[in-house]
Amino acid sequence: xxxxxxxxxxxxxxxxxxxxxxxxxxxxxxxxxxxxxxxxxxxxxxxxxxxxxxxxxxxxxxxxxxxxxxxxxxxxxxxxxxxxxxxxxxxxxxxxxxxxxxxxxxxxxxxxxxxxxxxxxxxxxxxxxxxxxxxxxxxxxxxxxxxxxxxxxxxxxxxxx
Amino acid sequence: xxxxxxxxxxxxxxxxxxxxxxxxxxxxxxxxxxxxxxxxxxxxxxxxxxxxxxxxxxxxxxxxxxxxxxxxxxxxxxxxxxxxxxxxxxxxxxxxxxxxxxxxxxxxxxxxxxxxxxxxxxxxxxxxxxxxxxxxxxxxxxxxxxxxxxxxxxxxxxxxxxxxxxxxxxxxxxxxxxxxxxxxxxxxxxxxxxxxxxxxxxxxxxxxxxxxxxxxxxxxxxxxxxxxxxxxxxxxxxxxxxxxxxxxxxxxxxxxxxxxxxxxxxxxxxxxxxxxxxxxxxxxxxxxxxxxxxxxxxxxxxxxxxxxxxxxxxxxxxxxxxxxxxxxxxxxxxxxxxxxxxxxxxxxxxxxxxxxxxxxxxxxxxxxxxxxxxxxxxxxxxxxxxxxxxxxxxxxxxxxxxxxxxxxxxxxxxxxxxxxxxxxxxxxxxxxxxxxxxxxxxxxxxxxxxxxxxxxxxxxxxxxxxxxxxxxxxxxxxxxxxxxxxxxxxxxxxxxxxxxxxxxxxxxxxxxxxxxxxxxxxxxxxxxxxxxxxxxxxxxxxxxxxxxxxxxxxxxxxxxxxxxxxxxxxxxxxxxxxxxxxxxxxxxxxxxxxxxxxxxxxxxxxxxxxxxxxxxxxxxxxxxxxxxxxxxxxxxxxxxxxxxxxxxxxxxxxxxxxxxxxxxxxxxxxxxxxxxxxxxxxxxxxxxxxxxxxxxxxxxxxxxxxxxxxxxxxxxxxxxxxxxxxxxxxxxxxxxxxxxxxxxxxxxxxxxxxxxxxxxxxxxxxxxxxxxxxxxxxxxxxx
Numbered sequence: 005x006x007x008x009x010x011x012x013x014x015x016x017x018x019x020x021x022x023x024x025x026x027x028x029x030x031x032x033x034x035x036x037x038x039x040x041x042x043x044x045x046x047x048x049x050x051x052x053x054x055x056x057x058x059x060x061x062x063x064x065x066x067x068x069x070x071x072x073x074x075x076x077x078x079x080x081x082x083x084x085x086x087x088x089x090x091x092x093x094x095x096x097x098x099x100x101x102x103x104x105x106x107x108x109x110x111x112x113x114x115x116x117x118x119x120x121x122x123x124x125x126x127x128x129x130x131x132x133x134x135x136x137x138x139x140x141x142x143x144x145x146x147x148x149x150x151x152x153x154x155x156x157x158x159x160x161x162x163x164x165x
Numbered sequence: 166x167x168x169x170x171x172x173x174x175x176x177x178x179x180x181x182x183x184x185x186x187x188x189x190x191x192x193x194x195x196x197x198x199x200x201x202x203x204x205x206x207x208x209x210x211x212x213x214x215x216x217x218x219x220x221x222x223x224x225x226x227x228x229x230x231x232x233x234x235x236x237x238x239x240x241x242x243x244x245x246x247x248x249x250x251x252x253x254x255x256x257x258x259x260x261x262x263x264x265x266x267x268x269x270x271x272x273x274x275x276x277x278x279x280x281x282x283x284x285x286x287x288x289x290x291x292x293x294x295x296x297x298x299x300x301x302x303x304x305x306x307x308x309x310x311x312x313x314x315x316x317x318x319x320x321x322x323x324x325x326x327x328x329x330x331x332x333x334x335x336x337x338x339x340x341x342x343x344x345x346x347x348x349x350x351x352x353x354x355x356x357x358x359x360x361x362x363x364x365x366x367x368x369x370x371x372x373x374x375x376x377x378x379x380x381x382x383x384x385x386x387x388x389x390x391x392x393x394x395x396x397x398x399x400x401x402x403x404x405x406x407x408x409x410x411x412x413x414x415x416x417x418x419x420x421x422x423x424x425x426x427x428x429x430x431x432x433x434x435x436x437x438x439x440x441x442x443x444x445x446x447x448x449x450x451x452x453x454x455x456x457x458x459x460x461x462x463x464x465x466x467x468x469x470x471x472x473x474x475x476x477x478x479x480x481x482x483x484x485x486x487x488x489x490x491x492x493x494x495x496x497x498x499x500x501x502x503x504x505x506x507x508x509x510x511x512x513x514x515x516x517x518x519x520x521x522x523x524x525x526x527x528x529x530x531x532x533x534x535x536x537x538x539x540x541x542x543x544x545x546x547x548x549x550x551x552x553x554x555x556x557x558x559x560x561x562x563x564x565x566x567x568x569x570x571x572x573x574x575x576x577x578x579x580x581x582x583x584x585x586x587x588x589x590x591x592x593x594x595x596x597x598x599x600x601x602x603x604x605x606x607x608x609x610x611x612x613x614x615x616x617x618x619x620x621x622x623x624x625x626x627x628x629x630x631x632x633x634x635x636x637x638x639x640x641x642x643x644x645x646x647x648x649x650x651x652x653x654x655x656x657x658x659x660x661x662x663x664x665x666x667x668x669x670x671x672x673x674x675x676x677x678x679x680x681x682x683x684x685x686x687x688x689x690x691x692x693x694x695x696x697x698x699x700x701x702x703x704x705x706x707x708x709x710x711x712x713x714x715x716x717x718x719x720x721x722x723x724x725x726x727x728x729x730x731x732x733x734x735x736x737x738x739x740x741x742x743x744x745x746x747x748x749x750x751x752x753x754x755x756x757x758x759x760x761x762x763x764x765x766x767x768x769x770x771x772x773x774x775x776x777x778x779x780x781x782x783x784x785x786x787x788x789x790x791x792x793x794x795x796x797x798x799x800x801x802x803x804x805x806x807x808x809x810x811x812x813x814x815x816x817x818x819x820x821x822x823x824x825x826x827x828x829x830x831x832x833x834x835x836x837x838x839x840x841x842x843x844x845x846x847x848x849x850x851x852x853x854x855x856x857x858x859x860x861x862x863x864x865x866x867x868x869x870x871x872x873x874x875x876x877x878x879x880x881x882x883x884x885x886x887x888x889x890x891x892x893x894x895x896x897x898x899x900x901x902x903x904x905x906x907x908x909x910x911x912x913x914x915x916x917x918x919x920x921x922x923x924x925x926x927x928x929x930x931x932x933x934x935x936x937x938x939x940x941x942x943x944x945x946x947x948x
Contacts (some may be wrong), residue, residue: 022288033286038198039191041412043363044445048868051363079191081606092189099833102841103668104188105363105412111189128689130876138365139413140668141363142840142905 008072012037013081017040021068021070030054030071030097039080040108051138053109054078060116062109062135079108082115090148090156092114100142100149102140110136121160126151172749173686173772175677176896179833182673187410196367196382197272197442197898204369205234206620206884207357207428207441208290210280210297211450212272212803215861216321217301219270219279227296231427232289235435236297238280247396249486250421252373252388252492256519259329262322264486270299273321273485275862276450278423283431283439300519303742305642306861310480310518312345317651321485321519328483328517329492335574336510341474345465349547355535356931357457357482357855359449360528360666364412366452367442368425370432376403377432381425383408383419383572385705386643386665390697392421392489395903397429401538409693411667415845416527417452418667419707435562446866454855455527458495462539464504469550470558474510477502477539483517484524488872489530491524492517493640497532497626497708500575504540504561505584505799517716521861527707530903531846533625534910541911542622545834545918555620555915556588556597557735563622570892577626579797580892584622585823587887591801591823594601594883600805605653608923610735613811614616616818619804621912627900628713628796631935634743646716647702650726652784654771656764658683658690663703665695669902673710678716678786678896679831683722683763684750702789709798709900712830717894718790725786733770733784734761736777745822800824801909802843808920815940821883821898827829827891827899839884848874849906850913854932921945 005020005055012035021030031037031054040063042053047065052065054063055077074122082089091111094100110133117132124132129150130143187193222238238561239246247263260648280297305319312318313326318325342348342811359504369380377399381388386408394401407919412419424441434438439807443451481495503511548555565573566583573579597618604616632643647663660675676690693699704714727747734752735742744755753760761769766784769775805818822839829835852872856864865871890897910931915932918926925945929937 011255022290029287032198036200037191038195040188041195041364042197043365044868046445046869047869049445062359064233070746072591079189083190083899088189095189096185099187099837100183101185102670102837103363103411104184105194107188108191126881129417130879134875134877137363137875139361139415139845139873140841141877142842142844142882144840144881146876147754149879 005144006069008069009072010076012072012076013078023067025053025067025068026064027066027068027071030068037078037080040078040107043105049106050113051106051109053136055112055116060113079111082111088151094149094153096147096157098145098152100141100145106136110138110146114153115128117150118154123152123154149165171792175680176830178677178831180677180687180831182670183676184672185650195337195364195412196380196409199369199440201371201438204438204440205283205285205435206287206290206292207224207431208282209278210294210299212275212277212279214272214301214303215275215306216304216318217272218245219268219299219303220302221298221300222280223298223603224280227293230293232285233282233293234285235283236293238279239265239269242267242427245397245430246426249423249426250392250396250489250651251487251491252637252815254489255492255496256579258331259492260322260324261487261711262324265283266426267441273521276523281427285437289896306521308520308522308823308857308861310520311484313518313520321521323566326519326520328487329516331496333513333873335576338474338510339510341510342465342476345468345473346468347550349464349543349550351462351543351546353460353536353539353542354930355456355458355460358455358528358849358853359865360452360854361871361873362413362416362454363683364416366418366422366424368428369438369439369440370428372432372436374436375740376405377429378407379425379429380407380409382411382418382595384411384414384665384667384707386662386695386697387703387705389421392428393426396421396426408665413750414667414880415529416455416531416707419527420453425829427486431679440529443494445868449871450863451523453488453526454484454523455525457525458535460535460539461545464543464547466547468551470547470553470561472506472508472562472883474508475502476510476512476708481515482522483519484522485519485525488524488526491526494525494527494531495535496638497687498536500577501533501536501625502540503574504537505564505622507564508574509540510619515798516785520713529842529906531708533903534907537623537907538911545915547622550563552704556592559622578794579624580625580794581889582797582799583887583889584799587799587823587825588622588801589822590885591803593822594823594885595803597817614807614918615643617806617808617916617918619806619912619914619916619919621802621908621915623908624799625903625907626795626797626798627709627903628792629710630707632791632792637831642704642712643791644704644787646704646715646718647787647789648715648722649787650719650722650783650785651765652726652767654768655769656685656689658685659693660690660719661693661700662715662719663700664711665703666706669706669711670831674830674834675685675719676710678719679723682720683726685763709902712898713796713894713900714790714792715810716896716898718788720895721788721790722786726784729784729786730763730766731782733766735759737769737775738936792818792893794893796827796893797900798824798826798899798904800904800908802912804912804916806913806916806920808917808938810924810942813935813942815933815938817847817880817913819883821879821937822905823885823887824901824904825887826901827905828888828897829886830898838901839905840882840902843882843909844879846906847879847913850910850933852932929936
């Protein structure tokens with residue numbers, strides 16, 4: 005079996021994996037990273053979205069072997085020293101989640117969206133999150149949350165410089 | 166005595182949710198997260214045939230596959246698997262076929278389990294399925310309800326394809342229609358829907374040899390426990406059911422599933438913990454479906470628009486079997502086809518029909534969206550026929566606010582409501598007159614993109630439900646809800662609720678209620694739910710019942726706690742209990758500053774050094790609340806769509822919802838429920854349909870085929886409220902879980918049809934895809 009080295013939320017793992025093992029099953033079943041859920045098997049819902057080397061991927065559609073030598077960030081690694089990321093805070097403040105099943109993927113996809121476009125308008129947010137489905141919220145509050153996080157994140161960068 | 170009390174009531178505050186902490190950080194406890202030592206994985210082999218006799222199943226080769234611990238066919242469980250329960254025999258002569266969790270002799274829908282493999286990991290379990298040999302002798306599929314009822318149709322079950330016919334009638338309907346100046350006669354189709362909760366179903370079962378613990382992504386841990394005990398014969402006290410965090414349900418997890426029963430039996434057989442998690446394709450095939458009705462509605466009216474009577478005839482597709490509340494779902498609409506309107510006569514007939522498809526059952530709104538859709542669509546047709554504005558037609562017929570309480574033609578007593586106020590507010594927010602002017606302008610200049618305005622008013626019976634009423638409708642259980650409230654020695658409070666949430670925010674809303682009731686800080690309350698070991702009694706979450714029933718149980722339990730505390734306070738303060746006043750957490754001797762906080766009383770109760778004679782040292786109480794009536798939220802939704810008559814594309818330009826859900830505990834949560842409900846109703850109107858091919862294969866097995874609305878498909882919604890408290894419960898609450906879904910589907914379709922009136926269009930079947938809209942325009946223009 006191939007051996008891979010993968011860093012997940014700052015911890016480096018060396019694991020032997022079947023070539024067919026999906027990244028999301030490596031995370032959930034082998035590494036105990038159950039914060040990333042699975043919502044479909046066809047990469048439509050986006051619940052399993054994580055960042056791989058800084059870019060969002062749907063981890064149900066990536067093989068673990070493809071993640072060899074990569075740096076994975078999941079929802080579990082997003083807060084630093086117990087402080088929530090602005091996106092986590094904004095989702096909470098704007099009531100952008102109900103059952104919360106889509107939330108990890110929605111937040112990770114939003115992170116990538118804001119990396120590419122730090123100040124998106126509502127239309128850009130809606131189009132940018134098209135690959136992440138939510139059945140509870142109707143998306144209004146998710147859009148508000150991403151807008152709010154974008155403001156806080158850019159504000160923070162401004163104050164840091 | 167210390168005073169650290171909030172003066173602002175908690176009920177009504179937009180508290181951010183307590184449950185978010187684990188949900189935004191990935192520490193959520195989904196059933197599929199559970200890993201137990203030695204745990205085995207179950208995979209099911211499912212029928213590729215819609216209807217067939219099983220002539221041979223051979224699992225022996227699968228047993229020899231690497232990692233496989235066991236493999237079973239239906240016959241291996243035939244003596245112990247029982248029949249999946251239907252708790253709602255709606256008529257005495259209802260046909261209720263045996264429903265084995267794993268098929269033994271016959272399969273009746275694609276996806277029905279015929280065999281299973283148990284292996285050391287999920288990949289090996291799935292691999293071994295291909296080694297199972299099954300031989301089928303095909304039988305003809307039964308897919309069309311009208312065909313199914315014809316003599317000579319192939320039969321789904323020996324007893325025939327009709328499950329039941331259920332009737333309700335009040336007033337002289339014949340007279341209402343005889344010589345009626347106007348009759349609207351319409352047929353609508355409620356397409357089959359797939360509920361599509363984001364969390365797939367999952368089951369984990371563990372045993373110590375004596376007792377069984379079953380974790381399931383379910384809305385109904387309490388009902389499930391009773392039903393599993395009755396189905397499998399495992400004594401109820403040796404069964405513990407846990408619903409951990411549950412990722413949405415919308416009715417789809419209000420079920421006793423084949424997989425829950427079978428995982429329990431497999432665990433018992435092997436003595437090992439087992440887990441099964443469905444793939445999305447398995448879910449689309451075998452999570453019960455929603456809606457699927459053919460509706461025939463007739464309205465007899467006067468020339469001035471006043472309704473004389475309504476006649477409704479339904480065919481409801483049961484699918485292949487009757488599951489937990491399958492036959493009851495269309496009947497929850499039986500009392501709603503009159504909506505918010507007054508009339509003299511009403512007649513309702515529903516026939517449940519078996520087909521070789523996945524069974525249908527509760528889906529958000531369950532019966533009430535169907536009723537509201539047919540009624541509100543037909544009301545728009547009546548308005549058009551009479552040349553009346555659709556708002557004006559509704560105004561002429563609805564129950565006026567001064568007429569409450571009002572007993573409707575369907576026999577329900579609506580306790581309260583103010584349809585005028587909600588509608589006026591909605592019209593103002595929407596800019597109704599301005600949009601009508603724009604519509605006229607676009608019509609005038611024959612703009613290829615036409616503007617349509619859809620009106621939908623609704624009420625619903627929710628807060629399910631008074632037990633006596635459920636009994637009179639032959640439902641198998643009651644509609645009460647239970648709560649325990651425990652004040653701990655340090656003054657913190659634990660609340661145990663029997664209403665098990667799956668995204669609604671009970672932990673937050675219940676904390677707000679208790680904070681007010683006991684005068685303790687919001688942060689000092691913890692809500693416990695979803696485990697029959699810690700929450701021994703409950704009727705669970707569906708039918709917008711949690712707050713209107715479960716919330717009131719909490720109020721009642723808090724009242725009992727306060728009464729106990731009053732006795733102890735009086736004793737400690739050397740006063741008569743009659744002289745003790747309670748105000749925001751402090752028991753005070755009337756007219757003095759002398760008092761004890763509830764926290765001080767909790768500690769004194771724990772120490773028990775100085776309690777009144779005969780008083781037990783406990784500051785806790787239980788209450789079970791059974792409502793006397795349903796609650797009746799209502800509202801007015803308005804939708805503006807732009808319809809491209811050349812391409813059939815529909816764009817929702819604006820959407821305004823004004824709902825009256827009574828007293829609001831948490832406006833943030835209420836708004837969220839309305840948003841999500843609207844989106845789900847729009848999904849039915851525009852995108853969603855479960856499609857079977859002529860052989861009975863489901864074509865929409867993935868989220869690529871079954872279209873759920875994404876953020877890019879929906880507009881921002883404008884929501885507001887009026888607040889007419891319910892008079893049937895002490896909080897004045899009504900429930901909000903289903904409101905948006907009920908109102909939005911007809912609002913959107915009415916808007917599309919309104920846009921296309923100049924093209925001779927009177928209906929577009931759902932979902933109103935660009936192709937269907939385009940065809941309607943072509944056909945309308947040709948007629």
